[in-house]
Amino acid sequence: MMRPLKEIPVSQLMIGSVLAQPVTLPNGVKLLEAGTELTEGYIKKIRKMGIKTVVVIDEQEEKPQRPRPAVQVHDRSEPVQKVYHTLSHLANSDKVRGWMSVVIEARFVHVFESILEELVRHEFLLGQLADVYVKDPFLFDHSINVAVLSGMLGTVKQYDRHKLYELVFGAFLFDCGMLDVPAELIKRNRPLTPEEKKVLEYHTAAGYNKLVKREDVPKRSALCALQHHERYNGSGYPHKLKKGEIHEYAQIVAIADVYHAMISPRYHRKPYTPAEASEYLAAAGNYFFDLELVKLFLTHISIYPVASKVMLSNGQIGVVSSVHSGLAHRPVVTVIQEADGSVVPFPYKVDLQENLDVVIVNRLSG
Template sequence: MKSTTAYALQPGQTLAVPVLNQNGIIMLGAGTRLTEKYIERLLHMKIKEVYVEEDVSAQVEIEKSNLLNSALIPYDQHMHEQSRLDSKAFVEESMSELKTNSTLRRRVSVPVLGDRFFRIYQSIIGELAKVEFVKDSLALMHRKDPSLLEHALNVATLSAIIGFANKYSEKRLYELTAAALLYDIGMVSLPKGLLTKRGKLTVIERKRIENHTIEGYRMLINRTDIPDTAAICALQHHERYDGSGYPYRSKYPDIHEFAEIVAIADIYDALVSERHHRHSYARGNAIEYLLGSGNRLFNLSLVKLFVGHISIYPIGSKVLLNSGQVAVITSVDSSFVQRPIVRIIRESDGSRVTSPYEIDLKVQLEMVIVNAIV
């Protein structure tokens, strides 16, 4: 017999102890084989603890144990060994590229932080690239869905920016970056089809996705080659400042600061990236969302650190305005990164501007950047 939470239940598991309602009436008896409808019923009743038979749960634990102790054997057992090696080689190449100034600056321009940030971050990535568990974890994410790996690398970079701006020591920056690389490892426990589903999720599907936070925690908590905070971030990165998140509805100040930082980086990169079910948001809109969610979903002081130290529109980059005009970024105010000064180079009718002129988007409030032009 094993205790578990209702949202961690899976169809096919068997109840070991009857489930009672608030009046002590048996709603589901011992020996009941759970279905999606039964689980939905338990969730609707807000049942917090359920006891299930050990046989199914034990097998799940064995699979997790194998994952932890055998260089992360992939969940998709049909994957060939060559595929595993290819994924690991891809991870090593990606981490090596991330250490180069050109790649790092292309992914995120941080003029306020200067070269010291880049030197420290490159050193940290170099150290983490030596940890086999980190590389195996990222390779597993790549095999599950390449976008998981790309997202993890982006979130690690963005999180490190916030940590550096918050004057973290190099040791704390290492711990934060490690946590940011591994925080979403629980996603590998989900079926591929659920990761890429475009339609509306069922209650069971949503709860199963939410359970990736607990899965990730279990995968990381007993590791001795990574910081303990990695497991905490895996568990808490979907908790929210006001207690509206999951899995435990924790709220400030009970959420670890690393998890708060990773949550900001996670949602920003998710919004500005293409997803299976939607197109990307404009970067300025993503920043507006974060600022508008300050001290409600996210810690406002950390959001301001993030906004003040990331150049979402690097100087010299081209952007499309809502007027249809094309412009080049000429100056960025760190207090209003979503409203830089731009130089118009093409009018809305497509004609080139013979005498380029500048517009301060902090003054021309009716004009906004729709998107960056690659």
């Protein structure tokens, strides 16, 4: 019996599809044999060679139906679209532009954008993020921000594109193990019992086990899920690793995770100010986190994004208009309200790098 075949555009190839005919280059060289099961790497190679269509076995008739995901495909079409839209517009969003210092911007945006173009075609990653969004929109927003901040720190570390891809991929899904944690436990606003704490802490291993067995997930990316709660002094979990025993990707994600978690509202507390979160990271250098990574984070990533409304120590209110590359916590602020409450008719700029007697004391809403 002849197996059902289907010729499809390369842009629609899915990981796990099986070639029904060989993939041959224009010069006659055979790139892949018939019967090859396509991995992410093979699909990249086919695209790179400029091949437009390939013939695959019609999976709907040839292969048995896979177990359905926890959230049905038709039920999660809206969440998937939410994830797709978020990732598609992330590289040039105000969120990204706001975090960047001048040094990062020159090298980061182009590479990050090309990585996102690849990730929006990654079915597993989109599905996991969609499930996170359905379970807890806050957790989804947190994962997006952690990925952005991690990618920026990787750029400061001068990672090449391959390493930056692995880091960003791992950062997007570092908390995917939280999908196995009961929602009421995540939102609980009281101290956890020892039993509840054990359930919560298992999300690191659960996430790693989910990621490491997949061929379309870089193995080092999976370590972000496993090790992002390990700490430099060995006090973390699940394996109490120390210093260099913790992969650098996971150390970067841990810093981004803690920083963004602190400046965000949680179910049990109000957010800390960026200055308070920065002070915490600085004090935790070579204790919870590698000091050099903390220094790079605080030096190159803006804790007061452009367009943030802030209050200065002299009582003035202004809007952050630009951020210095070396002193991200001392941006240029456009003053819009004087200390006595009067509105400034002609807003003017104050460079906090030159006015050292003035500091930002609070970030305001609106």
